[in-house]
Amino acid sequence: MRANQDVKHMSLDEVNRELLLEQLERNKWHRYWVAIKKDWPLYVMLVPVLLYFFIFRYMPIYGILAAFKNQNDLTLSVGQAPFSGFYAFRSLIAGDYAKEFWQAFRNTFAISMYGLIFGFPVPIILALFFSEIKSDFYRSLTQILTYLPKFISTVVITSIITLMLFEGNEPHQAPGVITSLLQNLGLIDESVGIMRNPQYFRSIYIISGIWEGAGYGSIVYFAAIMAISPTNYEAARIDGANKLAQIRYVTLPGMAPTLTIMLILRIGEILSVGYEKIILLYNVQTYGTADVISTFVTRIGGLMGGQSISLNTAAAADLFNSIIAMFLVLGANFISKRVSDTSLF
Template sequence: MNKENMTKNQISIEEIRREELIEEMERTRFHRYWHQVKKDWPIYVMLIPVILFFYFFRYRPIGGIMIAFKNYDNYSDTVGNADFYGFYAFRYIMFGPQATAFWQAFRNTFTLSTYGLFFGFPIPIILALLFSEMKNEAYRATTQIISYLPRFISTVVITSILGLMLAGGNQAMAPGLLNGMFVRWGWIELGTPMLSKPEYFRSIYILSNIWESAGYGSIVYFAAIMAISPTNYEAAKIDGANKLAQIRYVTLPGMAPTLTIMLILRIGETLNVGYEKVMLLTANRGSEVLRTAEVISTYVLKLGNIGIGASAGSAAGVNFAAAADVFNSFIAMFLVLGANFISRRVSDTSLF
């Protein structure tokens, strides 16, 4: 009985001490926070520009979403004074006179992004694996720099290069380099303007995106490979694993968290096809190519600039353009949430 009483007393004393410790931590919580801030104040000072950037350029503009729900047809008026129209703009572009153009742009956006994800996502990973196998550091550094260069070239220059290389040519003028190769191989006929043909646009857009961003995108995966302990490879070699087996059972599992995060982020950008490259590639190419080239971003830009049945410079289409962009953003948000939910269920890695 004495031992039991002593044990109970010890437990009660430990509980009392634990409660006192919790109370003490709660009482000194703000003091500890302030002490941490004073200790690492340079880091918090560096954080101020980031906070200001996100406030002014990410969170503050969110109020502009209200344009999609109001009849904003006059630039001199304010969004707050405009009449509330509810979901009229959404119904108009999805099921009204603009339905055909909107769903064509949405379908093109989804198709381009899906093909880009399917074909473009593995290329940086393969490049990173190849870079990691290069033993000569000077050669590896040179090839990496060459693969990064297209990322730092202006989109205008990239599209100009593509226009020159894919020029159709005729009897008086030689075709572009790539166009001439395709003609020589019998893929197309001489004089075919590939950038003006809707059947070629998606391939040109996706392949040029891979060429432009694959090298730069391999940096993250290369860093993940370099972080894997060499002892894992040594153990695999002792077990008789060849190079492909080492990649399968050591490299890829070691890269899994990075691959998961990057895949979720890439899925979130599925419907985020920028208007710059599309408009530059289709400029002065005729309206036929827009059947496969028109995306949500170019649709929103044109709708906001010229309106619906209005002259250029009016605000008649701003609320409809905002509605299209809001719908696009909501779909992208649900794609991120769904991908993150699935990742959290099947693995231990997720964004949140």
Template sequence: MDFRVNQNSKLKRFLETLRRDWALYVLLIPIIVFFVMWRYKPMGGVLVAFKKYKVIDGVLGSDFAGFYYIRELMFGSASREFWRALRNTFMLNIYGILFGFPAPIILALLFSEIKNVAYRSVTQTFSYLPKFISEVIITTLIAMLVSNSHGQVGIVAHLLQMIGVIGPDAKLLYEPGYFRAIYIVSDIWVGAGYGSIVYFAAIMGIPPSNYEAARVDGASKFDQIRYITMPGMASTLTIMLILRIGSMLAVGFEKVFLLYNASIYETADVLETFIYRLGMGETAVNPSIATAAGLFNSLVAMVLVLGANYISRKISETSLF
């Protein structure tokens, strides 16, 4: 009897909330439809990794192949390219964490030191702009800046030649050794300003009285950043780092696809471009192996997020969930 009364009271409270906030629930409908149609429904395509997929037969009509394509991906004909793409993906993300993750934090700290509000707003706006430029335009600009072929030498390539970093015949976009540096530097340029928004908001949320007390005690600017600003940003930094670790296997497909070529696959080919070539490329099309690679990508990303979240919760008591 008590159970029924409790259930009825919960249902009554829910209906009252629904009646009071019906407009907010209506606004949720497009989001729910989006996730159902483009996030949950496509999950059925994972079955392709375990099927000898044929377009004519469809996913359900194709013969079951078990773990054959997963073994083929990791140890068979596609294994060499797969492990190379996995290594390149990890390397780009590790460099991204080492050099790209601190960049928006440093930029936010610099913005917070600008006392003129109008000047700071203009500066921040200009730093955000690259994020809203099409990847096609961004990669075209990169190619123009670092080009050194057909008699054209980009300004960046010219400066690097002048200081002796590269030789006069170096072609930055056609030599594997330069791709990672080009990718990381351009990524910082595009994303640092936009990424600083979160950290700047965290800094602005720190009470000014903390800084005043520190100045009274004779703390230098570096001490204020070390003992007040960074601890005040700790929870934000932790959450952003967890999210960054969770995307360790996600590299900007558009930028890599538009910049790379067959001569630099050794360092430029990542999991997403590898999956694209297997699933939709002009040669060696194999949707089953491509789906297996995508499934592996998703599983590893999930493990990384759960692992980073667990470690963070144990160490700092700050976590996503």
């Protein structure tokens, strides 16, 4: 008798649950509309962001088809061009463009890896320095001074670099400040033009990149340091920890999640060296160490000597670059998740 009652009660509970779920399903869109109506200003502000990503991020994905089409006839759109399969990829990897492409690939990887090794720690060190400045005025002043290069256009930055490294071969033109200093120290010969020497190009690019972006990049790390509770530092001081020990056992562990996320993002950009600064700095003599994938794509995808080079090969090179970058991000994210339980997704 009791068992029959339990079964009856369970069936009633199930019926009530089903009715409740049906009621919630019927009112779902009404609840969504109420939520949107309540916070409509926020959703209106979100519209330009969604339009930006749709127009400039999602619509260009259609252009990926160019890597698999024959685009020699510029009068045809991507959709109208005949399908050519993986011909462009074969041309890149082991065909007519293989030598130039692999040279650009090596240069891209080398420049990015050197930038990661030498450039990634600098914003972290700057953020640590900023956190130790007790005066708000001096801290704000030093932060503004380090942020400024980020807001200068690339053309101006490259012009400043060129002027400072000018070799001054002509009698009425003195060498640049840095060139003159290196010559006086005996580090370079007067006949050596730094901007025309391929072995110096990567150093110039990386050092100028650190100077340009280190201050701006320190913002994230400085915010992570400021989010650490002061009681952690007080406990470390009570235990007798000096300043370096506090940084090692309190600051760096507190920044660890931020460091991990930023490192994953930086790894994803290893093969994404921008072409603007490279084009403005390199020349015929430095071409061997300066040409990267983005400049390679720009060159062969444009017009050279009045002839269209190969739009589908350029698209294939860019797609190849993006696929490798995607796998780098996935791999770095997987390793981070297994090692530290911190990941992007």
